[in-house]
Amino acid sequence: MDDTNFQNIALSPRTPRFTPHAGRFSPRTPRFSLYRKFEADLDGLGEEEEEDEGDAEVTLLDEEERRRYAEGLEDGYGVVERSQQPIPAEDKRAMVLLCVLYLIQGIPLGLALGSMPFILQKQLSYSQLATFALCGYPYSLKLLWSPIVDSVFFSSFGRRKSWIIPMQLITGTLMLYISLNIQRLMDNPSHHVTHLTNVFTALVFFSATQDIAVDGWTLTLLSPENLSYASTCQTIGLNTGYFTSYTVFLALNSETIAEKWGIPRLTLSAYLRFWCFVSYSVCVWLLFKKERKEEATNSKIAIRQVYKQIWSMCKMRHIQALAFMFIFGKIGFAANDAATSLKMVEKGLQREDLAVAVLINFPFQIVAGWLVGSRWSRGEYPLRPWLYTFWPRIGFALTAMLIVYWFPSPPVSAGFFVFLVIHTILTSFTSTIQFVGSSAFFTRISDPVIGGTYMTLLNTFSNIGTMWPKWFVLKSIDKFTIATCQLVDDSSYLGEAATECVSQRGKALCADLDGTCLVVRDGYYLVSTSCMIFGVVFLVLYTTPTAWRLQALSPSSWRVKLS
Structure with a gap:
């Protein structure tokens, strides 16, 4: 959904992600990929070449299936051309269900990564906010247990329902528990930071686990010719859920807006109880939803094989270089993503004004995601726009730091607010370019034989690069x-x-x-400046040469070989 201060949402037409302000999270664990033309002619592979490769390549496709998936692909990386057909009613109902499931998954994320840091800011230090920020880590690390979710289930109940219904029941119960105790916890949150972090970490963990199962269910819930709509369902559902729990909730929770519009103020407790009721209701709906049967597999063998694939990928030099580049390359704007919005609120920007700014930015992100994905990130060099955008993105981080330094005394004037909105849109646009560019590159290099696992691993590197600096940034601000x-x-x-x-x-x-x-001395300026200096040096000395070298490699160089 790469980067972090969860204020903006970026969309990708190919691999949608969950996104924060200047930050992207990839919530889904892809379970299928469009099979591209193999670089070598399938009929021309000789025995000599196979012997040179050493170990045999694990394949899930026979020759006929490979040929069928390869036919009709444009330029070796295009999408299989199919005539436009009306969407069956069954698929329409399935898409509605997927949108609802993804929406419910987005609700905890919007609260944990969006609303709560702003609600807690007035009563917690930046070090304590850093502790609470740890609750977002499960979404970045779900690759560690996704093979278990895919392989262990009760066939009599349903492969995906075996996980979705329990996870949703647990998530609903956790939201009910938080709603009953939130007033006590919020009366003095500085004494309950650990408790708040634990319950919201659990909320994100179970939501991430459900996301793995829902992603897998799309393979059988939708007919093969309409599988591409799974990305659309995820985009609509997750972004709407996150948007509702972040921007909409902050606005309705504001006493100023409640008094201005004459509406009752929405409390966090009431909001959580509502979504608890929705979660339980959807569970009842799922009980009457039948799953299409999937081919049974040996669970233990499947789990062991997937973890073996992950380890084999991690040993590849190309993967190691890419991981190092993505994990450390985003430090240049990490302070801006993690702390700038919090600093603006501290300087006097109203939370409801921030919510309005994000609301205005939302449609621009949708347009930007389509524009970047359909034009700029296609072709042989998808990392080129990703690479070029580092400079303006670091530049916007510098501008944001100067805005905080010269922030006017409240109330904020209309002209300054318009300037903030324009800056937010431009910053988000650069983030969207990087997100879609990296997504296109991941799609290009992923081995089609194990596309789901491959894409998940690459997205994990990107998400870790988004999340890990946040704790250190917030801690360092207080320290300095x-x-x-x-x-x-x-x-x-x-x-x-x-x-x-x-x-x-x-x-x-x-x-x-x-x-x-x-x-x-405000540690924010020291930390922000240090991050930008490191980001520029790392960009010049490592990211730029590595990115050009990696995207120049042929797709066959990224194939996984298992003994």
């Missing part, structure tokens, strides 16, 4: 910030009463003494 408490009686300065005013304990002590926190 110097703030003291000043005591003032009317207009007279009386002195300093505390050595620090960074932690919640220090701020509380200063407030008890009727003092004011004076920031001597």
Whole structure:
């Protein structure tokens, strides 16, 4: 859905992802790929070439199936041409179900990665927010248990329903538990950071597990000729769920908007109870939904084989270079993604204004995703736009830091707000270009024989690169910030009463003494500058030469060989 400060959502016509502000998450674990023409002629492969390859290549397709998938593909990487046919009613119902399932999965993500950090910001330090940010990690690491979800099930109940219904019941129950306890936890969240992190981590974990099963169900839920609509369902569902829990909820939760429009304020407790009810209702619906039978497999062998494939891919030099490039290449704008929006709110930007800015940006992202995917990221060099966009993206991170530095005193003027919206749209556009470019490259190099596992591994590298810097960025902001408490009686300065005013304990002590926190050095600027310097150096010395070298390799260089 690559990068992080979950404020924006980017769409890809080929491999949709869940996305944050300047950040992308790839929520789905692909279970199928469009089989492209093999670089070598299928009929021309001689015994000499096969012997040179050493180990035999694992294949799930016989010669006839390979030939059938290869026919009609344009330029070796196109899509199989099929005449346009009306969508059957059964597939339409299946698409509605998929949209609903993906929407429910997007609800916890929007809360954990979008709304909660802004709700907690006024009462937590950046170090404590860093701890809470750990709850997003399960979506980046779900490759570790996806083979188990695909292989272990009760055939009598249904291969996918065996996981979807329990996960949805658990997710609904967790939301009910949080709704019943959220008021107690939010009264003093600084004392319940670990508890809040644990429950939202569990919420994201079970949602990610359900996502694996839903992705697999698309293979049999939709007819083969309409499998391409699975991406559309995921895009609509996940983005709508995330958008609802982030932008819409923040707006309806705002006391200012409630008073202005004369509507009741939506509390977090009521919101969670509503979606708990929806989750339980969909579970009842699923009980009456029959699965198409899939060919039975030996679960233990399947699990062992998939993990063996993953390990074989990780040993390839090309994969190692690509992983290093994606995991460290995004540090240049990591501080901007993780902390800039929080800093703007701290400076006086209203949460409802931020929600409106994201709302305005949403349709631009849809258009940008289509434009980039259909024009700029096609052809032999899909990483070219991804690579070129690093410079403006780091530039927009610098601009954002300067905006925070010179942020005007509230209330924000209309002209400045328009400037913020334009900056948000441009930043999101560069993020979308990078997201779609990397997605197109992953699709190009993935081995068609094990396309699902291959794509999942590549997306995992991209997602880890998005998530891992966030904890260090937020922690470092507090570590390098110097703030003291000043005591003032009317207009007279009386002195300093505390050595620090960074932690919640220090701020509380200063407030008890009727003092004011004076920031001597804001760690945000130091961390942001360090990230941008590292990003430029890494881009010049490693990312640029590595990206050109990797995309110049032939697709056959990325094939997996298993002994």
